[in-house]
Amino acid sequence: MAHIKVEEGVPGIRSLVMFRPETGKPLYELAQVLLRGPSPLSEAERELIAAYVSKRNDTVFCMMSHAAASRELYGDNRNIVDEVLKDMLHSGVSDKMKALLNIAGKVQILGKEVLPEDIAAARLFGADDREIHDTVLIAASFSMFNRYVDGLASFTPTDTATYEEMGKRMAEKGYALPQSSK
């Protein structure tokens, strides 16, 4: 049971933004611009960073849903997602993505963990300032979303089919504030 009275049966962050749409609006706008807006990183790559950070924070709802969205967006290369979640350094993603995921992992611990050599490694493999910026902000924002979802003990579905469906919707429609059925 969630710590506060949210609509029953509604999973994760959806139940929280329906409880408080005033704060839900900028949260969904942030997700939309960061994960779907113009960026040198593909939507699949950005969803992968989100899933990777959520995995490190052990937030099952965010990890499962953003991994599903990333698989959907990677299409034929969908196996990349589970490889990264299992063992990032030995996965099949590019060296640039490994360097960016390494930065995301540091941000997940704390901002100051990111060292000049982490940034230099990303540059060496071709990451530009904008890609580094977006990686840091995606990782930082999921350090928020994960705490929001877990801190209020929102409902986490356990069946994979629910997340597959969610991932498809996220890949197709992006992030629009859900409306309460009440």
Place this chain on the structure above:
Amino acid sequence: MKKWENEWPKKDTHYHNHQNKKMAHINLGNELPGIRGPMAFRPETAKPLNELAEILLRDDNNTLSRGERELIATYVSYLNNCFFCQNAHGGIAQYYLQCDIQFIDGVKKDFNSMAVTNKMKALLSVAASVQKGGKFVTTEQIEAAKNAGATDIEIHDTVLIAAAFCMFNRYVDGLGTSAPTDRQFYIGRGKQRAEEGYLHFDLYK
């Protein structure tokens, strides 16, 4: 060893300006302090970030005062060891609460020994758990907050403020932004930010 691990550079590649002052990890195209640097670099993401700050910290349709909400933001930024955010929001809290910097520092060090309400003590304890990770918040902490008179919305906002500052702090420090070291600077800015708010202000002023 893989290429990626092999070629890991070791030298300091921080940008330096003409005065050889340490710059952020990336070239932000400006020398603004703290979060204002990346916000000016990427206005598209700055917009929802500032909208979130405005509704969460400053909207008057809230039973937590602006000062109480800024105090939660300050405390979480302190726990995340983010110098810029804890001083910027400490300065704003100080303005709203009409207190001195000793009070703000006392809350950071041990809020239980300070003159804040029992409800605020319970909420600050929830915020401290959120800072560690969402799962650290216990049912007992929530019960204690409710028993001290906290409403569901107040608990929601406390959790979201704490979570949001786990983002803002990481954004500011993860990009290695610079921050003025004189704490007095932030007290002067506190009044300005309190009056202007987070939505309609000039990043360059």
